[in-house]
Amino acid sequence: MINIKAIRNLLPVMLLLLLACSKDKDISGSPVVNTVTLLDSLHQDSSFVRALPGTLILITGQNLNGAVTVSFNGQSAYFNSTYNTNTHLIITIPGNAPTEATDPDVPNTIRIVTSHGETSYSFVVDIPPPAIAAISNENALPGDSLIIYGSSLWLIDKVIFPGGHELTEFVENAAGTRLGMIMPDLGDDTGRIEIQAKYGNTVSNAPLNDHQSGNVISNLTAAGETGELPVFNWGWWGANRTTDASMFPGTRGAYLQNIFGGVGAKDGAWWNGNRSGNFSEVAMFTSDVMTQQAANYALKFEINTKEPWTAGVDVLRMGDNYAYRFMPWSTAADGIADTKDTWVTVTVPLSEFKTVADGVEGTGAGAVTMADLLKDGGVVAFGYRFITEASPVDVYNAAFDNFRIVKIK
Numbered sequence: 371m372i373n374i375k376a377i378r379n380l381l382p383v384m385l386l387l388l389l390a391c392s393k394d395k396d397i398s399g400s401p402v403v404n405t406v407t408l409l410d411s412l413h414q415d416s417s418f419v420r421a422l423p424g425t426l427i428l429i430t431g432q433n434l435n436g437a438v439t440v441s442f443n444g445q446s447a448y449f450n451s452t453y454n455t456n457t458h459l460i461i462t463i464p465g466n467a468p469t470e471a472t473d474p475d476v477p478n479t480i481r482i483v484t485s486h487g488e489t490s491y492s493f494v495v496d497i498p499p500p501a502i503a504a505i506s507n508e509n510a511l512p513g514d515s516l517i518i519y520g521s522s523l524w525l526i527d528k529v530i531f532p533g534g535h536e537l538t539e540f541v542e543n544a545a546g547t548r549l550g551m552i553m554p555d556l557g558d559d560t561g562r563i564e565i566q567a568k569y570g571n572t573v574s575n576a577p578l579n580d581h582q583s584g585n586v587i588s589n590l591t592a593a594g595e596t597g598e599l600p601v602f603n604w605g606w607w608g609a610n611r612t613t614d615a616s617m618f619p620g621t622r623g624a625y626l627q628n629i630f631g632g633v634g635a636k637d638g639a640w641w642n643g644n645r646s647g648n649f650s651e652v653a654m655f656t657s658d659v660m661t662q663q664a665a666n667y668a669l670k671f672e673i674n675t676k677e678p679w680t681a682g683v684d685v686l687r688m689g690d691n692y693a694y695r696f697m698p699w700s701t702a703a704d705g706i707a708d709t710k711d712t713w714v715t716v717t718v719p720l721s722e723f724k725t726v727a728d729g730v731e732g733t734g735a736g737a738v739t740m741a742d743l744l745k746d747g748g749v750v751a752f753g754y755r756f757i758t759e760a761s762p763v764d765v766y767n768a769a770f771d772n773f774r775i776v777k778i779k
């Protein structure tokens with residue numbers, strides 16, 4: 371009777387013996403590369419001459435045994451000599467292999483050095499398409515500096531703003547993670563920013579210049595005031611509403627200022643001393659949105675800190691049961707959140723809003739659908755409340771504007 375299990379257990383041993391036999395052959399010729407394919411046997415019929423860093427590949431040829439070094443554009447790559455035979459070499463393209471993005475004169479070659487010769491094979495190490503992770507201020511004024519954060523922000527051809535405004539002057543950092551530029555004048559145009567690059571295009575997850583659209587819960591500007599179309603919906607208490615552009619320059623119309631100090635530890639009395647923002651309930655969504663995933667939407671707003679923020683929790687509340695504990699200082703490397711007197715955009719996916727657990731808002735189960743967060747009829751009930759926990763707050767001075775909910779997926 372055939373013992374299938376025993377045969378399966380012998381397969382790795384047989385493979386090693388075959389590899390050993392291949393390596394024991396006397397090889398005198400120089401190495402030759404015929405093809406490069408994916409290791410996956412289903413794709414080995416398709417050879418290619420370019421791939422992304424981190425790709426596991428199979429090099430097929432002759433006299434490949436006895437490899438000493440393998441490099442991609444001069445960057446040495448690790449390989450397991452066990453998987454190096456006369457006809458094959460399994461290897462992963464290094465994540466830090468030079469590309470056209472980091473070196474315009476990159477040779478685009480795989481170089482294999484063996485104990486009996488060497489060879490080079492034309493092969494392009496691609497870069498991934500660009501990706502946008504965040505934008506410094508999605509409601510920046512014309513002439514303000516704007517920074518796009520992301521990955522593979524190299525070899526950019528142009529940036530297209532809402533309304534078809536194109537920009538070809540910008541500054542890329544060497545790591546491809548930042549793209550700096552000056553905000554053009556978009557007028558009332560609103561939409562997603564697009565980056566067009568040599569290796570692909572990408573768009574932002576939310577509109578720019580979105581301070582007076584149907585996405586906005588409140589921009590704090592009232593009827594008859596200048597700067598933007600009014601989207602008020604403010605409850606008239608809890609913070610200082612002001613149109614003084616000199617205190618927090620860089621925004622349109624009105625905004626809220628929360629300024630307080632001398633708040634001791636474990637003080638939950640958010641209704642005291644300018645420590646909240648309270649908005650009127652507003653119908654914003656149709657009934658079909660109620661069943662959609664909360665992760666597909668985000669709360670966005672702009673914040674500007676006059677003083678470093680080092681303690682306390684800004685409890686953002688959505689509906690009657692869900693909250694998000696906004697405390698950017700807790701994840702900062704130095705324990706300090708500070709926009710340095712500039713406006714920056716904050717993005718909170720709605721799935722990050724959580725229920726109460728052990729008496730603490732925003733620490734329980736996360737929202738799953740929009741129905742968890744919205745009231746009947748697609749009504750948004752939103753506000754925020756400052757409390758302290760283990761540490762006191764000596765001084766807090768910040769401004770908020772343009773609270774909105776946008777679809778990000």
